[in-house]
Amino acid sequence: MNGVAEPWFRWEMDLEGTIQGVGFRPAVHRLAHGAGLHGSVENRSGGVHLVLIGPEHALHRFLEILPDRLPVHARLERVTVTSRTPVAASAGSGFQIRPGTSESVGRISIPPDLVVCAACLAEIMDPGNRRYGYPFTSCTQCGPRCTVLERLPYDRANTSLHRFPLCRECLAEYENPQDRRFHAESTACPVCGPKTVLLNSDGTPRDDQGMGAARRALGAEKILAVRGLGGFQLVVDPLRGDAVQALRRRKGRPHKPLAVIARSLAVVRSLCPLTRPQEDILQHPSGPILVLDLPCLNESGGWGEGVMPTGGPARTAAPRFCWDLLTPDSHTLGIMLPTTPLHHLLFHPLAGDDVPPFDLLVVTSGNRSGEPLCMETQRLKRPWHDWALSLICSCVTTGTSCAAPTTPFVSSRTMGLRSGAVPGAWCLKPCA
Numbered sequence: 170m171n172g173v174a175e176p177w178f179r180w181e182m183d184l185e186g187t188i189q190g191v192g193f194r195p196a197v198h199r200l201a202h203g204a205g206l207h208g209s210v211e212n213r214s215g216g217v218h219l220v221l222i223g224p225e226h227a228l229h230r231f232l233e234i235l236p237d238r239l240p241v242h243a244r245l246e247r248v249t250v251t252s253r254t255p256v257a258a259s260a261g262s263g264f265q266i267r268p269g270t271s272e273s274v275g276r277i278s279i280p281p282d283l284v285v286c287a288a289c290l291a292e293i294m295d296p297g298n299r300r301y302g303y304p305f306t307s308c309t310q311c312g313p314r315c316t317v318l319e320r321l322p323y324d325r326a327n328t329s330l331h332r333f334p335l336c337r338e339c340l341a342e343y344e345n346p347q348d349r350r351f352h353a354e355s356t357a358c359p360v361c362g363p364k365t366v367l368l369n370s371d372g373t374p375r376d377d378q379g380m381g382a383a384r385r386a387l388g389a390e391k392i393l394a395v396r397g398l399g400g401f402q403l404v405v406d407p408l409r410g411d412a413v414q415a416l417r418r419r420k421g422r423p424h425k426p427l428a429v430i431a432r433s434l435a436v437v438r439s440l441c442p443l444t445r446p447q448e449d450i451l452q453h454p455s456g457p458i459l460v461l462d463l464p465c466l467n468e469s470g471g472w473g474e475g476v477m478p479t480g481g482p483a484r485t486a487a488p489r490f491c492w493d494l495l496t497p498d499s500h501t502l503g504i505m506l507p508t509t510p511l512h513h514l515l516f517h518p519l520a521g522d523d524v525p526p527f528d529l530l531v532v533t534s535g536n537r538s539g540e541p542l543c544m545e546t547q548r549l550k551r552p553w554h555d556w557a558l559s560l561i562c563s564c565v566t567t568g569t570s571c572a573a574p575t576t577p578f579v580s581s582r583t584m585g586l587r588s589g590a591v592p593g594a595w596c597l598k599p600c601a
Contacts, residue, residue: 174258175224175225175226176224176225176255177222177223177224177225177255177256177257177258177260177261178222178223178224178225178228178253178254178255178256179208179220179221179222179252179253179254179255179256179260180220180221180222180228180250180252180253180254181218181219181220181250181251181252182218182219182220182221182248182249182250182251183213183215183216183217183218183219183248183249183251184216184217184218184219184245184247184248184249185215185216185217185245185246185247185249185278186216186243186244186245186246186247186278187242187243187244187246187278187279187280188216188217188243188244188245188278189212189216189217189278189279189280189321189322189323190279190280190314190318190323190354191240191241191242191243191280191309192240192242192243192309192310192352192353193217193239193240193243194210194211194212194217194266194352195266195309195346195351195352196238196239196240196243197210197217197219197235198210198264198265198266198346198351198352199346200231200234200235200238201221201231201264202264202346204223204227204230204231205223205227206221206222206223206227206228206231206261206264207221207222207223207260207261207262207263207264208220208221208222208223208261208264208265209264209265209266209267210264210265210266210267211266211267211268211269211270212269212270212321212322212323212324213269213270213321213322214270214321214322215321218270222256222260222261223261232248235248240309240310241310242280242283242310242454244278246278266352268324268326269322269323269324269326269327270322279314279315279318279321279323280314280315281314281315281455282312282313282314282315282316282456282508282509283310283311283312283314283454283455284311284453284454284455284456284506284508284509285306285307285311285312285507285508285509285510285513286308286310286311288308288310288349289306289307289308289311289312289510290510290513292306293306293510293513293514294513294517296520299338299358299359299360300358300359301519302380302514302519303357303358303359303362303510304365304380304509304510304511304514305357305362305363305510305511306357306358306510307353307355307356307357307510308349308350308353308356309349309350309351309352309353310349311454312353312355313328313355314355317329317330317355323354324354325354325355328354328355330354330355330357330362330363333357333361333362333363334361335356335357335361336358336360336361338358338360339356339357339358339360339361339362342356343356365379365380366378367379367382367383367386380514380515380519380522381518381519381521381522381524383515384515384518384522384524384527385524387404387405387406387515387524387527387530388406388524390405390406390409390411390412390415391405391412392404392405392412392415392416392419393405393515394535395511395515395535396535400534400535401534401535402532402533402534402535403416403420403531403532403533403534403535404515404530404531404532405530405531406527406529406530406531407427407429407495407529407530407531408529410494413427413494413495413531414494416531416533417494420533422533424497424498426495426496426497426499426501426502426503427494427495427496427503427531427533428458428502428503428504428505428531428532428533429495429502429503429504429505429529429530429531429532430504430505430506430507430512430516430529430530430532431504431505431506431528431529432507432516432517432526432527432528432529433506434448434451434452434506436528436529437451437504437506440461440502440504441461441462443461447459447461451504451505451506452506456505456506456508457505458503458504458505459503459504459505460501460502460503460504461501461502461503461504462500462501495531512532515527515530516530
């Protein structure tokens, strides 16, 4: 303009909202780098602390466009600029994501576990990908959040994943600003991440291991106890009446409806016509259970006319859908879609697995009726040592139990039923 260089400033600011565990810091890093700004961003116990260094007009512009560049699961509620200090133009040295600190800056919202994204799902189903069949695949846009958090702020060192140092390839992804796993705190792979082990009911390892063995157990009318995120879940094939009855008897739940997970939205549509709002609910990132009226199911407890499972010839020849065992005295069904890679891998066979895909699986909390959700393997085995259970136990310890939110559909309105879930972010105020 007149040849005089624009003055530079160092702005420090505290940010609040749902901005930890949602890819916020990587998004800020990319935005600042693209704007030619210097500084740093770090998680703190009560939010995110941001330092920006650059020309004043660029700092103003950054704050103007930031709300429109947030990751899909992020929500920015407040920006408080705490200092504006003039600096020399040479004061900048790039932009960094710094390790989090326990210093409190305000209120922080912790997101729920996020449903596996399409990119991660494609990886676990791709035989040529290094994460093929890996049940703990995640990135900045999906995976465990509140259930693996041990303390604030949300950094890997403060989650149960800190027990699993990243391998060379995962570390390269974690440090690459152009990678979707850039500072993905829950990232892992078969080389460096948690493993699964299939156990007998007495706690001894089974001779056959892997997801194929677990799926064979389900096809053989076994009750599978899956220790995934948020505690144990009990899983049976709803086409196996004896397994459903055994589950009810041993869980002490003779009449309360049992919810199911459907392999895909197409399977749900084959059961009952869906409206667009209902489909949107089923596909929500929080993974809710939708309570639906199913007029297509006949009174005898089988599939309605023209409606059959879609898993192929071997599955259509299986026993009829046990409608009366799942929802006694009711024509409604609680149904949801798979939320984690582990769920998807229970439905879909991998290479060498001859068990056809399951269309539906009964999935219920791993506890007796009236008792808290079971979190530990020993606690599950002690009261139920006589069960014919197979166990998939992840080595990831979960500090927070979590069940799926339940959403009945009434006309065009929805209403949450289950309070034990995390349908949205947890808003926390750090202790003084």
